[in-house]
Amino acid sequence: MPFEWFVALRYMRDAKAQTALVLAAVSVGVSVIVFLSALIGGLQTSLIDKTLGSQAHITLRVQREEPRALAEPTPTLAVSRIVEQRAQRLRSIDQWPRILAIAESEPGVIAVSPSVVGPAFAVRSEAKSPIVVRGIEPERFLGIIDLEKRLVAGQLTVDGDDVVIGARLAADLGAGVGDKLRLASSEGIDAIATVRGIVELGNDTLDRTWVLVSLRRAQTLFGLPGGATTIELKVADVFAADAIAAELRARTGLTADSWMAVNAELLEGLSAQSSSKLMIQFFVIVAVALGIASVLIVSVVQRSREIGILRAVGIKPRRILLVFLIQGGVLGVVGSLVGCGLGTLFARLFESGTADATGAPRFPVELGLPLYLQATGIAVAVGLLSAALPARRAARVDPVTAIRNG
Amino acid sequence: MADPSPALVVEHVAKYYGDAVKTRALSGIDLELAPGELTALIGPSGSGKSTLLNIIGLLDRPSEGRVILDGIDTSTLDDTALTALRGRALGFIFQFHHLLPAFTAVENVMLPSWGDRGFPSAELRTASEDMLRAVGLADRMTYRVTNLSGGQQQRVAIARALVHRPKVVLADEPTGNLDTASSDEVFALMRKFNRDLGTTLLVVTHDTRIADRCDRVIELVDGRVQSDVRRA
Numbered sequence: 076m077p078f079e080w081f082v083a084l085r086y087m088r089d090a091k092a093q094t095a096l097v098l099a100a101v102s103v104g105v106s107v108i109v110f111l112s113a114l115i116g117g118l119q120t121s122l123i124d125k126t127l128g129s130q131a132h133i134t135l136r137v138q139r140e141e142p143r144a145l146a147e148p149t150p151t152l153a154v155s156r157i158v159e160q161r162a163q164r165l166r167s168i169d170q171w172p173r174i175l176a177i178a179e180s181e182p183g184v185i186a187v188s189p190s191v192v193g194p195a196f197a198v199r200s201e202a203k204s205p206i207v208v209r210g211i212e213p214e215r216f217l218g219i220i221d222l223e224k225r226l227v228a229g230q231l232t233v234d235g236d237d238v239v240i241g242a243r244l245a246a247d248l249g250a251g252v253g254d255k256l257r258l259a260s261s262e263g264i265d266a267i268a269t270v271r272g273i274v275e276l277g278n279d280t281l282d283r284t285w286v287l288v289s290l291r292r293a294q295t296l297f298g299l300p301g302g303a304t305t306i307e308l309k310v311a312d313v314f315a316a317d318a319i320a321a322e323l324r325a326r327t328g329l330t331a332d333s334w335m336a337v338n339a340e341l342l343e344g345l346s347a348q349s350s351s352k353l354m355i356q357f358f359v360i361v362a363v364a365l366g367i368a369s370v371l372i373v374s375v376v377q378r379s380r381e382i383g384i385l386r387a388v389g390i391k392p393r394r395i396l397l398v399f400l401i402q403g404g405v406l407g408v409v410g411s412l413v414g415c416g417l418g419t420l421f422a423r424l425f426e427s428g429t430a431d432a433t434g435a436p437r438f439p440v441e442l443g444l445p446l447y448l449q450a451t452g453i454a455v456a457v458g459l460l461s462a463a464l465p466a467r468r469a470a471r472v473d474p475v476t477a478i479r480n481g
Numbered sequence: 482m483a484d485p486s487p488a489l490v491v492e493h494v495a496k497y498y499g500d501a502v503k504t505r506a507l508s509g510i511d512l513e514l515a516p517g518e519l520t521a522l523i524g525p526s527g528s529g530k531s532t533l534l535n536i537i538g539l540l541d542r543p544s545e546g547r548v549i550l551d552g553i554d555t556s557t558l559d560d561t562a563l564t565a566l567r568g569r570a571l572g573f574i575f576q577f578h579h580l581l582p583a584f585t586a587v588e589n590v591m592l593p594s595w596g597d598r599g600f601p602s603a604e605l606r607t608a609s610e611d612m613l614r615a616v617g618l619a620d621r622m623t624y625r626v627t628n629l630s631g632g633q634q635q636r637v638a639i640a641r642a643l644v645h646r647p648k649v650v651l652a653d654e655p656t657g658n659l660d661t662a663s664s665d666e667v668f669a670l671m672r673k674f675n676r677d678l679g680t681t682l683l684v685v686t687h688d689t690r691i692a693d694r695c696d697r698v699i700e701l702v703d704g705r706v707q708s709d710v711r712r713a
C-alpha cells in the first residue's frame with residue numbers, strides 16, 4: 076500500500092470516535108441533498124409532465140389584427156382617439172403546409188400537427204354548452220398530446236361525424252359513447268357528430284370544452300376550406316421551447332407561443348423552488364465542510380509531534396500533505412455512499428408514505444445515477460477542499476519545534 | 482589520528498536565536514567524526530547540545546558555518562534535498578516516547594524507508610523484522626508501541642534508526658527516561674551495532690557511566706567545545 080494511504084487509513088482507524096462522527100455528519104448531509112433533490116426533482120418533473128400533458132410545447136398562429144389609425148397626428152393636427160379593438164375573426168395561416176414543412180425541419184422539433192380551432196356550441200336535447208372545436212389529423216395530433224393514455228371511454232376515432240369529447244363536457248351534456256350531438260359553430264354552420272371516445276386531460280377547462288373533430292370537418296364548420304388556424308409542435312428538450320419558438324417566429328412571421336411563455340408563473344415557481352433547494356444545499360455543504368475541517372485540524376494539532384518525527388526521519392512534506400488530503404477524500408467518498416443509501420431510503424419511504432389509496436405515489440421522487448454522481452462529486456470535492464487547510468498546516472510542521480516540545 | 486575521510490565534518494558552526502537581542506546558542510564549533518566512532522556529547526543543561534545535534538541532523542540550519550555529511554556540503558542543498566539526505570544517511574534516536582503511537586513496532590521500523598520510496602518492499606519487511614530480532618523484540622513485532630515498556634520502545638527506536646544502515650546515528654539523551662538496567666541494555670545495543678555495522682554514533686547524554694564507555698567525549702559549555710578527549 077502507498078505510504079500516504081497506509082498512514083491516512085491508520086490515523087482514521089486510530090481515532091474511531093472522531094472518524095465515525097464526521098462520517099455520520101457527511102452521510103446525513105449527503106442524504107439531505109439526495110432526499111431534497113429527489114423530492115424537488117420529482118415534483119418538478121411531474122408538474123411539468125402534467126402541464127405539458129394537455130398542451131403543445133409551441134403553438135404557431137396568425138398575428139392578431141390590430142386596429143389601424145384613420146389619421147396620424149401631425150405638428151398642426153391633434154388627433155383624439157378612441158381605439159376599438161377589432162373583433163378577431165378566424166383566419167387561416169397563409170400557405171400552412173409550407174409552414175408545417177419549415178417547422179418540421181427545425182432542429183429539436185419532434186412532432187408537428189396542423190389544426191383548425193374555433194368556438195362553437197354543443198347541443199344535446201335541452202343541454203347546450205360552449206365548446207372549443209379542434210379539427211385535427213389524429214395521427215399527427217397524437218404526436219403532440221398522448222390521448223391514448225387519457226382515453227376513459229370508447230376509442231380514439233376522429234373522422235367524418237365521429238368525434239372525441241372531454242369528460243366534463245360528456246357529463247354536462249349527459250352524453251356517452253355512441254350518442255349524437257349537434258355542433259353549432261361561430262360561423263353559423265351546423266354539423267351532427269357522434270361521440271366515439273371520451274378523454275380526461277386532467278385540466279378542468281379543457282375537459283369541459285374540448286371536442287376533437289377531423290380537420291376537414293372543422294374546416295367546413297368554420298368556413299375555412301383547406302385552412303389551418305394553428306400549427307402545434309412538440310420539441311425534444313422542453314426547456315428549449317422558448318428558443319425554438321423565437322427561431323420560428325423569425326422564420327415564419329407568425330405568432331409563436333412556447334409553453335414556457337404561457338406558463339411563466341409555473342416556471343417562476345419552479346425556479347424559486349430550485350433556488351431554495353440550492354440554498355439548503357449550500358448550507359448543508361458549509362456545515363459538512365466545517366465538520367471535516369475542524370476534525371482534521373484537531374487531528375493535525377494532536378499529531379503534530381508525530382508529524383515532526385516523520386519529517387525528521389526523512390518523509391517529504393508532500394507526503395504529509397497527501398496523508399491528510401486522503402482522509403478528507405475518504406470521508407467524502409464513504410460519507411456519500413452511506414448518504415446516497417440513506418437519502419434513497421428516506422425518499423422511497425416518503426414516496427410510499429404519501430401514496431394514495433391505490434398505492435400510486437402522489438409525490439413521485441426522482442432518483443438515479445446522475446443524482447448519485449452529483450452528490451458523490453460534491454461530497455468528495457468538499458472533503459478534499461476542507462482537508463486542504465489542515466493538510467497544508469500538517470505539511471508545514473517544523474520537526475525541530477515538534478520534537479523539542481515533545 | 483585524523484581520519485582521511487571523516488563521516489561528518491562541522492566547520493565553524495555558530496547558531497543565534499532572536500532578531501533584536503541575539504542569543505548565542507553555539508559559537509565557532511569545529512568537529513570531525515571518524516567513521517565507526519562512538520562519541521558522547523556532554524555538557525550542562527542549556528549548553529547547546531540539542532542545538533548542535535539538530536544542526537548535525539540537518540533538522541536546523543546553522544547561522545554560520547557548514548556541515549559536511551559523508552562528503553556532501555549540506556549548506557548547498559535545498560529543503561527537499563536535505564529531507565531526502567536525512568532519510569538516507571542519518572538515523573535518529575530521540576527520547577523514548579518519540580515513536581509513532583498509532584503503529585506497531587515493525588511498522589515504526591518500516592515507515593521511514595516506506596515513506597522515502599512510497600511503497601514497502603518485502604526486503605524492507607524482512608530487514609525490519611531482523612532488526613527487531615537483533616534488539617531482542619522478536620515476540621513484540623506486531624505490538625502497538627504504546628503497549629511496550631520504555632526500554633522496549635527505545636529498542637524499537639534503535640531498530641528504526643539503524644534499519645536503513647545510515648552513515649551516522651544521532652541520539653539525544655536516549656537513556657534519559659530509563660532506569661539503570663534498561664539504560665545499560667540500550668547502550669549495550671548501541672555499542673554492538675556500532676561495532677558490528679561500523680555505524681558512526683553521536684550520543685548526547687548526562688549519564689557519566691555511559692560517557693565513560695564511549696570512544697570519545699566532547700564537552701560543550703556555553704556553546705563552545707570545552708574539551709574533546711579520545712580514549713585509546
Ligand SMILES: Nc1ncnc2c1ncn2[C@@H]1O[C@H](COP(=O)(O)OP(=O)(O)O)[C@@H](O)[C@H]1O
Pocket residue numbers: 498499504505506524525526527528529530531532533
Ligand atoms: N528555538 C529556540 N529559540 C531561542 N532559543 C533557543 C531555541 N532553542 C534553543 N535555544 C537556546 O539555546 C541554548 C541551547 O539550548 P539546547 O541546545 O537545547 O541546550 P541543551 O540541549 O544542551 O540543554 C539555550 O540557551 C536555549 O535556551
Ligand SMILES: [Mg+2]
Pocket residue numbers: 530531532
Ligand atoms: Mg537538550
